[in-house]
Amino acid sequence: MIGVCVSAQIARTEPHNPEAGLGERIAENQRRVFQIAYSVLGNSADAEDAAQEAFLRAYQKFASLREAEKFRPWVNRIVFRLALNRQRDYRRRLARDTAWQVTETPVMVDGAKDAEQLVMLDRLRREIERLPEKLRSVLQLSLVEEMDASDVGAVLGIPAGTVRSRLHTARKLLLEVMK
Amino acid sequence: MKNACEIWKDQLLEAALTGSLTAGLEEHLRTCTICSEELGNIRARKARLDTLLPFVAQRSEPSANFRAQVLAAARAAREGKRARPWRVWRLAGATAVVVVVLMMGLTLQRRTARMIPENELAAAQKLTEWRAPSDGLLVTPGQEILRTMPRLGESYLDVPVKTDEEE
Numbered sequence: 001m002i003g004v005c006v007s008a009q010i011a012r013t014e015p016h017n018p019e020a021g022l023g024e025r026i027a028e029n030q031r032r033v034f035q036i037a038y039s040v041l042g043n044s045a046d047a048e049d050a051a052q053e054a055f056l057r058a059y060q061k062f063a064s065l066r067e068a069e070k071f072r073p074w075v076n077r078i079v080f081r082l083a084l085n086r087q088r089d090y091r092r093r094l095a096r097d098t099a100w101q102v103t104e105t106p107v108m109v110d111g112a113k114d115a116e117q118l119v120m121l122d123r124l125r126r127e128i129e130r131l132p133e134k135l136r137s138v139l140q141l142s143l144v145e146e147m148d149a150s151d152v153g154a155v156l157g158i159p160a161g162t163v164r165s166r167l168h169t170a171r172k173l174l175l176e177v178m179k
Numbered sequence: 180m181k182n183a184c185e186i187w188k189d190q191l192l193e194a195a196l197t198g199s200l201t202a203g204l205e206e207h208l209r210t211c212t213i214c215s216e217e218l219g220n221i222r223a224r225k226a227r228l229d230t231l232l233p234f235v236a237q238r239s240e241p242s243a244n245f246r247a248q249v250l251a252a253a254r255a256a257r258e259g260k261r262a263r264p265w266r267v268w269r270l271a272g273a274t275a276v277v278v279v280v281l282m283m284g285l286t287l288q289r290r291t292a293r294m295i296p297e298n299e300l301a302a303a304q305k306l307t308e309w310r311a312p313s314d315g316l317l318v319t320p321g322q323e324i325l326r327t328m329p330r331l332g333e334s335y336l337d338v339p340v341k342t343d344e345e346e
């Protein structure tokens with residue numbers, strides 16, 4: 001009886017920990033994955049929810065995602081899609097609710113220096129929202145750390161050259177409107 | 180910006196973004212103070228945009244316990260998944276019971292619905308005349324046979340045969 005208990009204990013704690021591999025992948029990717037969600041959603045709480053969902057989905061099909069090189073593009077793509085879905089739901093709710101002004105307070109932006117900058121950032125976000133979807137996606141993904149043109153292209157299924165030219169157009173449009 | 184200078188608008192933006200002027204724009208700027216001033220404005224805007232854009236995504240990171248949270252959720256999901264098979268069996272069992280009950284109900288309904296044939300009526304009659312099991316032990320269906328069984332010393336072969344003598 002004691003022997004059974006001990007071996008059960010070992011099985012639970014010791015060498016076979018199914019989440020061990022996932023922990024590693026989270027450590028390597030969490031910052032970027034979170035930022036992708038954040039660039040779309042604009043607040044930490046929602047971004048964390050989307051990022052967590054992305055990692056849990058990755059975990060479900062972890063057998064095929066064990067290698068880091070496969071994991072990275074997969075999780076980038078999935079978190080971007082999850083964030084877009086959330087944003088869509090959010091906009092739908094916003095359109096339904098009357099008190100829509102209350103929501104987009106950019107107070108929790110880390111590192112933003114002063115009130116004026118916060119106001120400008122709020123305006124910038126709204127202008128990004130107004131960009132054509134193709135340009136907006138490229139811009140949002142390109143603003144994430146460690147995401148070069150080919151990473152962005154992998155998420156969106158377009159060549160790196162297209163990413164660069166769309167990014168340029170997006171910045172030009174923003175430059176025009178952010179007076 | 181004057182209406183005549185509208186044609187330079189795109190090139191001014193490009194100049195601010197890329198940091199290089201086309202020969203044509205350079206030429207125009209030499210004579211147009213309005214466009215020169217505008218280029219200064221756009222460059223300032225560009226600098227502001229460059230400081231703002233990183234805040235859209237960069238400079239943000241998940242909370243310190245994010246990884247632990249995801250791992251806990253993954254563990255919970257895995258344990259929930261393992262528990263699922265027996266839940267499935269329970270569901271299957273319940274479904275089977277429901278199906279059997281439905282089938283029985285249907286059969287019964289069909290039986291009572293149609294005309295009851297005579298032999299079934301007779302069987303039903305017998306059911307009403309059913310007696311306790313102890314009675315059954317005394318009265319067996321084999322009674323008739325038992326009565327015709329040969330007694331001790333007799334033989335099955337001892338069958339009454341019509342003989343000429345008897346006739």
Ligand SMILES: [Zn+2]
Pocket residue numbers: 183184187207211213214215
């Ligand atoms: Zn001019």
